[in-house]
Amino acid sequence: MKVNKSIIRSTTFCLVTLFILGCNSEKNSKISIEESYASKVDSIIQLMTIEEKLGQLNLPTDGDITTGTSKSSDVAKQIEEGKVGGLFNVKSVEKIREIQTIAVQQSRLGIPLLFGMDVIHGYKSTFPIPLALSSSWNMELIEKAARISAQEASASGINWTFSPMVDISRDPRWGRVSEGNGEDTHLAGKIAKAMVKGYQGEDLAANNTVMACVKHFALYGAPEAGKEYNTVDMSRIRMYNEYLPPYKAAIEAGVGSVMSSFNEVDGVPATGNKWLLTDLLREEWGFDGFVVTDYTAIEEMQYHGVGNFHEVSAQALKAGTDLDMVSEGFLKTLKKSHEDGVVKMKDIDKAVARILTAKFQLGLFDDPYKYCDLNRAKSEVYTSENRDMARRVATESMVLLKNEDQLLPLKKSGTIAVIGPLAVASNNMAGTWSVATDQEKSISVFEGLQQTVGDRVTILHAKGSNLDYDLELEKRATLFGKTITRDGRTDKQLLDEALRVASQADVIVATLGESAEFSGESSSRTNLGIPQVQKDLLKALLETGKPVVLVLFAGRPLTLVEENDTVPAILNVWFPGSEAGFAISDVLFGDVNPSGKLTMTFPRNVGQIPIYYNHKNTGRPLNNSEGKFEKYKSNYLDVRNEPLYPFGYGLSYTTFEYSNLKIDKTSIGMDEEINVSVDVKNTGNYDGKEIVQLYIRDVVASVTRPVKELKGFQKILIKKDETKTVNFTISAEDLKFYNYNLDFVIEPGDFEVFVGENSNTNLKTSFRLTSRN
Secondary structure, eight states: OOOHHHTTTTTHHHHHHHHHHOSHHHHHHHHHHHHHHHHHHHHHHHHHHHHHHHHHTTHHHHHSSSSOOOOOOOOOHHHTTTSSSSEEEEOOOOHHHHHHIIIIIISOOOOOOOOEEEHHHHHHHHSOOHHHHTOOOHHHHHHHHHHHHHHHHHTOOOOOOOOOOOEEEEEETGGGGGGGGOOOOHHHHHHHHHHHHHOOOOOOSSTOOOOOOHHHHHHTTTTTGGGGOOOOOHHHHHHHIIIIHHHHHHHHHTSSSEEESEEETHHHHHHHOIIIIIIIIITTTTTOOOEETTTTTTHHHHTTTTTOHHHHHHHHHTOOBEEEEEEEEEHHHHHHHHHHSSSSHHHHHHHHHHHHHHHHTTTTTOOTTTTTOOHHHHHSSSOOHHHHHHHHHHHHOOOOEEEGGOOOOSSSSSSSEEEETTTSSSGGGTTTSSOOOOOGGHHHHHHHHHHHHTSSSSEEOOOOOOOOOOOOHHHHHOOTTOOOOOOOOOOOOOOOHHHHHHHHHHEEEEEEEEOGSSSSSTOOOOOOOOOOHHHHHHHHHTTTTSEEEEEESSSOOOOOHHHHOOOOOOEEEOOOTTTTHHHHHHTTSSSOOOOHHHHHHOSGGGGOOOOOTOOOSSSOOOTTTTTTOOOOOOOOOOSSSEEEETTTBBSSSSEEEEEEEEEEEEETTTEEEEEEEEEEHHHHHHSSSEEOOOOOOOOOOOOBBSOEEEEEEEEEEEEETTTEEEEEEEEEGHHHHHHHHOOOEOOOOOEEEEEETTOOOOOEEEEEEEOOO
């Protein structure tokens, strides 16, 4: 059958004009634009064969990056035959334009392709890993980082990103905590909205925005034993109150797509879970975008033991999955399933309609090549302005964990020895999931210090040790072009050289910790300490008697009791991105005062995991604040009960004093608000930013409630000797929770309010919520 492709790709100008004139709110605009596309989508579906329909639900990869073991083949031929709906991780505008030309000019219907990529924390201009970004607590900067990421990715042909990841996790053994926002649902929800807005902008059809994809739906951050891809099992009440809200926040922000998770939910793999993908996501939350699987997730449902390839493919479609990443289960099985009456054509058409609608929303039917402008690729990617922003964001994400006797900031004079396996590892600075980064262009610590203060400070260098004593472990932790060349010298020779260099210095900067791929996907760990060879190096450096600053690289909370006890200054830089060395130099020398605060609790040892601030009380809680052992209380025999560093913790080069906590009323009704204020004074010697945090405790409720819950925060600049009054507003809406019946309720009663510098704050007041309106 011959088809006039111009009919399919005809202009949507009139429809878009009507949409603009008729919409008064973000919510209404979304509904209206989908309704305006509906007739066009239906007309295309009527022209399609079942093979072409299933092709729109097929997402192979033709790129350089894979996260599994499968690779698609004969992709170009499939595109010609209309058997591909999109591709992901394809690099370069030229290649994307070439592939899009095949789809538009050589396939029967000429339907354009989606092009996705894992633009997780930047494109060429790479920002800190997401866990670090969250530690900035700066929604404006996080949104800007996503906006720049979208700008650069879209200039390079990409129109869809598999981000943000909003999985709550309380277990740092799980490597993908590096890709998330930490343990708190309130903060994660704020970040989800900021990132969706940054990626998608005000106009998804603009050529400098990309469609976001919130992932991994759902509960992926709570695997048993912290082991990647492992079983997740939790109550519905925990889901609704603690793990689901950040996904819902992304939906409310208008995210265009959702990625299903690998794990099971209530015993059913998420990709084939109808309650999750239809009842909850679409019917309860009102999501009307499309759902894509994670890499080969449909195929992997077989290994969960819920059916063969035909059965799990049909189950996934009927559950609400629309786009099959790499498995080709839809493409290869659903025609037969339809013929057998297992799958209805209306279910196939519904999924196809969602994919086509997304392509209309992105403007691909108007101009399939709108993201393939070579001039944009040359002028808008890795610009000095974008790199400057990456540098600024990195400085705000770093967390000062210790600073004994004000060792930091360093003086811009004398001699500094930069020692450690990560000192010149430029290819590790961007961290995990930096697939578009030119790793070798990233700025190492040694290079950054040399370029910023090298004319005033003598900068020396020694490697000091390899990454790990275990060569095979080191290989596993330095994949994807992030190899840290293993030194051929013996451990003793490396250490002796480091000590010779250290002897010439006034201060030692020890660059130690994880390599980039020590965390991330499929990088679960059972030992969360700094590798032993690096610990031995650090001990030797401390024994020189020289002041030592530990510049810690990490993609997760580590166990640092020994380091905290012995090292005078610890600056956690996470993985700061492409401008790492410059940003680290800015903070070390005090050009920027560190202001980051932890969004995950740091345990004392692995045995405390999972450990998080907003836990529930037991019937026998430990009541002493020193963490001392009490028999027949909820604590450990062999370690203090509290973490090493709590949620919300982070030091500054200055100090802040909190006082005068006030509320404007001690009782409010259901439709009233209460105003909270606190005075914060900068009592130190530097101007600095402080993250003022507000927590609430529901004292008595129909179900047990956490000991504290973050409900508000503000990041403010306070100059030396200045006092600022910080104000918060609490409404009855802030006090709601899901009860035993999963109703979102507010219950009258007593509430405590805590305000301070981290989740351990004891500065508190209280009020009562009454049932009156």
